[in-house]
Amino acid sequence: MSKVIKGGTVVAADRTYEADILIEGERIAAIGQNLSGDTVIDASDAYIMPGGIDPHTHLEMPFMGTTAAETWESGTFAALSGGTTMVVDFVIPGPDGMLAALEEWEGRATRQASSDYSYHMAVTDWSEQIFHDMGKVVDHGINTFKHFMAYKGSLMVNDDEMFASFQRCAALGALPLVHAENGDIVAALQQKYIDAGIPGPEAHAYSRPPEVEGEATNRAIMIADAAGVPVYIVHVSCEQSHEAIRRARQKGMRVFGEPLIQHLTLDESEYQNPDWMHAARRVMSPPFRDKNHQDSLWAGLAAGSLQVVATDHAAFTSEQKTLGLDDFRKIPNGTGGLEDRMPVLWTRGVETGRLTMNEFVAVTSTNIARILNIYPQKGAILPGSDADLVVWDPKLSKTISAGNQKSIIDYNVFEGIRVNGMPRYTLSRGDVVWSHGQNDQPQPGRGKFVKRRPFPAV
Amino acid sequence: MSKVIKGGTVVAADRTYEADILIEGERIAAIGQNLSGDTVIDASDAYIMPGGIDPHTHLEMPFMGTTAAETWESGTFAALSGGTTMVVDFVIPGPDGMLAALEEWEGRATRQASSDYSYHMAVTDWSEQIFHDMGKVVDHGINTFKHFMAYKGSLMVNDDEMFASFQRCAALGALPLVHAENGDIVAALQQKYIDAGIPGPEAHAYSRPPEVEGEATNRAIMIADAAGVPVYIVHVSCEQSHEAIRRARQKGMRVFGEPLIQHLTLDESEYQNPDWMHAARRVMSPPFRDKNHQDSLWAGLAAGSLQVVATDHAAFTSEQKTLGLDDFRKIPNGTGGLEDRMPVLWTRGVETGRLTMNEFVAVTSTNIARILNIYPQKGAILPGSDADLVVWDPKLSKTISAGNQKSIIDYNVFEGIRVNGMPRYTLSRGDVVWSHGQNDQPQPGRGKFVKRRPFPAV
Amino acid sequence: MSKVIKGGTVVAADRTYEADILIEGERIAAIGQNLSGDTVIDASDAYIMPGGIDPHTHLEMPFMGTTAAETWESGTFAALSGGTTMVVDFVIPGPDGMLAALEEWEGRATRQASSDYSYHMAVTDWSEQIFHDMGKVVDHGINTFKHFMAYKGSLMVNDDEMFASFQRCAALGALPLVHAENGDIVAALQQKYIDAGIPGPEAHAYSRPPEVEGEATNRAIMIADAAGVPVYIVHVSCEQSHEAIRRARQKGMRVFGEPLIQHLTLDESEYQNPDWMHAARRVMSPPFRDKNHQDSLWAGLAAGSLQVVATDHAAFTSEQKTLGLDDFRKIPNGTGGLEDRMPVLWTRGVETGRLTMNEFVAVTSTNIARILNIYPQKGAILPGSDADLVVWDPKLSKTISAGNQKSIIDYNVFEGIRVNGMPRYTLSRGDVVWSHGQNDQPQPGRGKFVKRRPFPAV
Amino acid sequence: MSKVIKGGTVVAADRTYEADILIEGERIAAIGQNLSGDTVIDASDAYIMPGGIDPHTHLEMPFMGTTAAETWESGTFAALSGGTTMVVDFVIPGPDGMLAALEEWEGRATRQASSDYSYHMAVTDWSEQIFHDMGKVVDHGINTFKHFMAYKGSLMVNDDEMFASFQRCAALGALPLVHAENGDIVAALQQKYIDAGIPGPEAHAYSRPPEVEGEATNRAIMIADAAGVPVYIVHVSCEQSHEAIRRARQKGMRVFGEPLIQHLTLDESEYQNPDWMHAARRVMSPPFRDKNHQDSLWAGLAAGSLQVVATDHAAFTSEQKTLGLDDFRKIPNGTGGLEDRMPVLWTRGVETGRLTMNEFVAVTSTNIARILNIYPQKGAILPGSDADLVVWDPKLSKTISAGNQKSIIDYNVFEGIRVNGMPRYTLSRGDVVWSHGQNDQPQPGRGKFVKRRPFPAV
C-alpha cells in the first residue's frame, strides 16, 4: 500500500522545489515528478515540509507538588494536529535514580503516544551512581542530558556538579542541555518580593529578570568550554542570554540556543493583567520579557545564532495554577504551546518576512534533528527518511482558542491570535494521522521511541 | 554508459553517510547501497563530496596595465586538480559597456574552460545605460553584480552610485557583491608612504589597514539595508570587517561574508621579507593581516557568520610583479589559490578540528551554490544534481610547490605547506576530469556556462 | 568690589563640598569657609556649579534659504537665564572664505552677546587656500574645525577632503568635529519619499534613519584614526552612532561624543503629530529617535563613552518652518534648547538617579572645557578661574513654555515639561547677569570672545 | 615650618600647569606663582603629582600555609620610594571574626607603616554575626568589603552569600570588591592537571584561563546589579573580564575595574620558563595572560572603562615559593609590585603615548581616591589636601633589579626592565620621606590610618 503526495511544493531546510513524494511503508521511497501510488494525498497549493520536532516538552511531569495535566495522549495528538510529529520529553529522576525514572516515563509514553518521541535525561545531582547511569542511559538511546541552574533546593545543580556532568557528556558523546537562570539569585529575589508584600504573578517576572538568565547562560557556556563539550541552552528568552551565546560562537565555541514560540510572540505586560488567573496561566520560567527582546530572538533565528524554536510545553490547568493563589512561588511553572508552535511561527515569522520558508523548516525540524543526531531519519525529506510529513496549507486559517484545541487544558496563552497556515495533513511514519476538517482521533500507542546514538566521544 | 562511485563515505553539508553514487550522463541518478554501473570508481577509504565552487576568480583579467597570466585553460584545469569544479569570474566592463565585456569574457571562457563557470558583472559607474544593461545581464543568466569601493580613479563607485545599483539589484532579484575598502583613504595613505620614501611592498599593507576595510564593509551594509537588498562582502580579511557583518546579522540583516584561503592561513609578516619579489608576489587587496585576524575568520566559518571560502585567484607572473619595482602602487594586485584552496582548507581547518567535514563542504560548495541560486544543480549530492563530485582521499598528501602545480604561474604563495587530503578523482558533470597520479590533461571547451536565475525581486 | 557666594554646596565635576566662594573682579579669588566680600550672594540650600557651556549653537545662521531667527542677543540671554554662561557657535564660510566669515560672525557676536562665546570653523570644501586659512583661524584662537558629512550639494565634504582636513588639524593641534550622517544616502532617501508622495515632516525622520548616522560616525572615526587625530562627533542621537564611538574607544582611539538634550528626552513620535506645524517645529538633523535610543545615550553619559550634552540650538520661527510646507526637505532644520538644556537635564538625569550631580557638571561644563582647551579658565570652580557660576536651586521649578521664555522663538519643543532645578543666580565673569524673579535684561556687548589655544600638534 | 615646592609643573587628573605649592604642616596651603616657604623643594624640570595610592596590597598576609614575607615596614617604605604614599590592605577574618582580624592588622600596621594606609575587609562567609560586624567595620572607617569567588574551601563565597553581603553593602553605603574567578572550575581544572601529571607552575596558568575570570566577573556584576550596589572588580587581567565590565557600564551600571601593573606588562610566556623558580615566582591569581589581553587593558584605561592600576602586592620569598615544588597548587600565590608600579606604568604607558600624564595621575591616585571616598583629602593637589606629593623626574632612570630594591623579597618580577621616570622626592603629609640618591630610611609608625566614610546608603 504505497501513498503519493502530489501537486505540492517541497520545502526543505536547504531548498524549495515542486515534486511528488512516494511513501512506501513508513518511509519516503522516492521524490520526483509524476510519481504514482496506491493512495493519493493532495498537496496542490500547499507546501510539503518535514514534520515538526518539539525538543522541549514536559508531559505529565510531576512538578511543584502537582503533575502537568497535559497527558502523553492529549499532548502528542495536539502536536500532530499542529504539524509536530515528534516530541522530546524530559525525564526527571526521582529518589530511585535515572533508570527507574526512565522506566516510569516509558510506561506513560508507550501506552499513550500518538506521535513519535524521545527523551532527555535530567542530571539533578552528582554521584558515582549517576556517573555510571549516564552510560546506561546513552546505551538506551538517549544522547542528551539536562541541567537546571535554577529551582534551588530541588532540581538545581551547582557549578562543580555541572562541570563533572559535562565532562561525562564529553566522554560519552552526549550533549548537555541547560536551563539557565541563577537559582540562588532567583530564590533571593523571590523572597524579597514576598517580603515586600507582592505575592502576585507579576512578582514572578520581577524575580527572574533577564540579567539572571544571561548570567547563567554565560556561566554554562564557560563550563562547557572548559569541559570540552558543546552545549545547548533551552528556552533562550532574552537578549542577555542570546548575547552570551553569540559571543561564544564568535570565538568558535559550539553553542546552541532554543527560543520558545511564547517568548517570540508574547510579552511581560501579560503579568500586569488585573485578572490573577490571566497572569498566573502565563507563569513560566523564564517569564515573558519586554517586547524589545523579541527582535533579538527573531534576528538570531535568521542569523543562525539561535537554531531551534520549541515550546517547553508544561501545561497545568487553571485549577492547578491556583496552588499559588497566595504566593507566586507556588504557581506551577509552565504553559502550553505544542499545538500552536508551527502556525504561530509561520504567521509571525514567515508571513512577516522575518524568516524564509526554508528557515522555518530548519528551526522547527531540521536543525534539531541534526543536533539530536537523528537526521535524516527525522527532519528531512529524502529517500529513506521516515515519512513524517506535513502538507502545509498557507490558506487555512483560524483563531486560536481553548474552545477548539486538542490540548486538554482549559485555556490557551495564544487565545485570540489569528493564524494563517496550518496542516492540511500530518503524516507520521507514512500514516495520515491528522487531516484538516476530519474528525481525527488520537491513536495511543502508535508513537514509537526514537533512539538517538551518541556523537563520537571527544 | 553509467558510472558508479563505490565504497566511499558521502559528505554533504548536512550529513555524512556511506553510500554508492550512480551517475547517468551528466547527473547523479541514484544514491544508495550496492549500486552498480558500467564503470566503477573506487572511493574506498575516501569521502565523496560536492565539487568545490570558487566564486571569486579573475582569469586573464586586464588589470593595472597588464593581464592576469593565469588563463581560462590553465586556471580551470588547476581548479579541477584541486577539487574545484566550477569557478565564477568577474566581468569588468570597459568603455563599451557590460554587454561587450560579457561577450569578450565568453570568447575566452567558451574556448578554454575545462570546468564549468559563471560570471559576476561589475558595476563601475552609473548611468541610464547601465540601469538598462543590468536587466539584460540578468536575462543572460547572471544574478550578481560586483561593486568596488576601492581602486579610486578606475573601478571605484561612490555611495550614491552604489545605492542606485543596489536598488536596481533589489528590483531585479540580483545580489550585490562588494569589494570593501575605502578607496579615498587607501589612495591618500598610498601617497603618504610614497612621500615618506617607502616604495616597497610592505607599504602596500601599511596603506590598507584593517580599519579601512572594516569601514567600507560597514558602509556597504548600511547602503544595502537602505536599498532593501542582501549584500555579499568579498574577501573578508579581518575582524573589523567580520564584526560589521556580525553586527548586521544580529539585527536580522541578510549579509554574507567570504574569507579567502589566503587570509585564513597567511599573514602580514610575508611583506617584511627582505626579498622584494617574495613580498611582491603576495601583494593583493586586502593584504594579508596580523595572525589574530585568522582566529576571527575561522570562528566565523564555524559560527555561520561567514559562509564561503574563496580565492580571488588573480595570478600574475613574477615578471608582471616587477611593474611595481619602484612603486608598490604599480604591483599588479593578486595571488593564486584556485588549485590549493581545498587541500589547504582541509588541512588547516578539518584536520585541526576547527571545522567539521560537513562545514568544509558547506563553505567550499553548498553555501555559495545556495547564495548564487544554483543549488541543488551544483553544491549538492542529490539525485538529479550535476555529477560534479570529488573523491577526496584524506591520506593523499603533498608539499605545495610551484614546481608541481598545474597553474602556469612561476611561484605559489603556499609554497612549502604540507597538505593532507587531496582529490583522488574529480568529476565534472559525470566525467572523471582529474585522477591522482594519472597524466590528466586540460579539456579546453569542455566547461559550460552555468545560468543563474534571479531571486524573486524584492 | 568683591563678591562672596555664601552658604552653598559647591558641585564640581570631581567632588561636592560646602564652601563660600570669593570673587574679585572677573575671577574666583578664593574658596573656603567663612569668606567675606563687599556683596553677598545667597546660596543657602543651593548648589554652586560652573556655568554651563553649550558647545553647539547656530545663532543667526544663514541656512537653507533663511536665517536662524534666534539672535546673538536673544540667544545668549536665554542661555544665561538657563544657567549657560558660554556658547560656541559655528562659523560657516561662504564664497569669501573662512576669514571673511569669521569677521561676519564677529560683527554679530561682539555687538550682541550677553554671554561669553567662541567659535568652531566649518570646513566645507578643500583647497590650498583653506589649508592656509586653517592656520590663520587657529592663530585667531579657534582650535576646532567642523565637517559636515551630510547636506549634499551645500556643506558636505567627501572622504578625501575630510582626510586632508583632519591631517591638517593634526598638524595644527586642532580638533575635528563631525556632523555624521551619510549625505548621499540621505539625499537619495529624501527623493524616495518625495517620489512616494510623502512630503510631510514624518518623511524627514524616515529619510535619516539611525543606520545612516551610525555609518557616518564609524567612517569619521576611521578617517580620524588614519589621520592620527582625535575626533568629536556632534549630536550623537542613536545607539548606532554611540556603538561606533564605544567600539573605537575600546581600541584606545580618542573619540568624543555629544548627545543633545533633545535626543535624550524627545522621541520620533513627535513627527507623527497630525498637526503639520507641531511636527515641522521639531525637524532637525539627526531627527528624534525611537525611545530605546535614549537609554543608550543616558548610559553613555554615565559610563563616560559620551562626554558632553549640547543643544545644536538653531531656532527658526514657525513662519520660517512653513518654507517646507510642501516639501519636508525645505523645512529649515533646527530647534531651540539653549535655555532649557540644564533644567531639563537636571530633571530627567539627576532627579531620576541616572546621573550624579558631579556628572551633571561634567557633561554640561567641565568636560567640554577640557576638550576645547579652556579649562580651568572655564568649566571649573578653582581659584583663578573665570567666575562663570550658577547658583542652582533644586527647589525652583517651572513648566517650560514659549509664553515665558527668553528665546524670541514663538514655540518651544519642550513645551509642557515640568522642570525642577533652575538657576537662582547666574554669574558671568563675576557679574550677576541673571537672578530668578528679577527683571534682568540682556547686556548686549558684555560677552567676550574666549580664545582657545591649540593642543600640542601631533 | 612651611615648605614650598618650586619650579615644577603640576600634573593633576584634570590639568597640567606650572605652579609652586606651599605646604603648611601636613596639608597643602596654597598653589600659585612665586610662593615662598621656610624650606624649598626643587621641582625644576619635574612634575608634581598626587602621591600614588595602591588600593590592593597584602602585607604580612597569612595565606596558603605561610605568611607574605613583605612586612608593613618594608612594604610601605618600598611604596614611598616608588612614589606611592598610601596603601589599602585586605583584612582577612579568621575564626575569631572581622573585628579580631582588624585588631590584628592594626597591630602590625600601626607599629610599622611608613606610609598612610587603610583597609578593605573580606567577607569570607555569611552569618548574622557577619551582618552585624559589617556595620561596626563601617563605623571604624572602612567602606569596602572584599569577596573571593575563588579559593574554594577557604576564602570563597557562593552566590547567595555574595548577594546577601552586597545587599548589606548597599544598606551601609559600602562598596563591594570582588576577586572574580570561578572557584569551582579552578579547583576542578587544578585537579585535572595534577591528574594529568603536570605539577609545575605552567599548570597554574592552564587551570585559570581567562574565561574563568570573565565568567565570574559577569556573575559578580549581575549580583551587584540585583542588589542595587556598585561593584569594583580587582585585578582585571583579561579581555573577557574587561568585556563584561564594559557591557555592564554600557547599560548604565556602576562597575569599576582594576588592572594590575603586572598584567599590563608581563605575559604568560613567563610560566614556560624552564627554570621552575623563575616561573613559580610569577605565580599569582589571575595568572599573567597572552599579550593580546594587554592591549585591551591599556585601551580600557584610556577609555575610562577601567579606572585604577594596582599591584595586588603579596610578596613571598623564593624559599616560600618552594612550598609548591611538587604541586603548583601549593605555591603561595602572589608577586610584588608596590615599588615599581608607578615607574613601570609611566614608562610603558605615558612614554609610549598610550596614556596622557593626566590619565596617569587619574589611574594611580585620583580615581581610587574618589572611589574610596577620600578625595580630595588624598588623590588631589588642592588647597587643604594632604600634602602627599611626588616630585616626578622624567629624566631619572634605572634598571629594575632585586639587588637595588627596597622590598625585602629576594627577586623582582620586573627584573631587567629599564624605567624612565621616578620620584625625585616623595612627600607624605608634608614630610619628605624619600629623596632620590639620599640614604632615606623607613619611619615605622609614621604612617596613619585613613578613615573612609561610607557613601550615602542606597
Ligand SMILES: [Zn+2]
Ligand atoms: Zn526550564
Ligand SMILES: [Zn+2]
Ligand atoms: Zn522545560
Ligand SMILES: [Zn+2]
Ligand atoms: Zn577585490
Ligand SMILES: [Zn+2]
Ligand atoms: Zn577580486
Ligand SMILES: [Zn+2]
Ligand atoms: Zn549638524
Ligand SMILES: [Zn+2]
Ligand atoms: Zn549643528
Ligand SMILES: [Zn+2]
Ligand atoms: Zn585576588
Ligand SMILES: [Zn+2]
Ligand atoms: Zn589580592
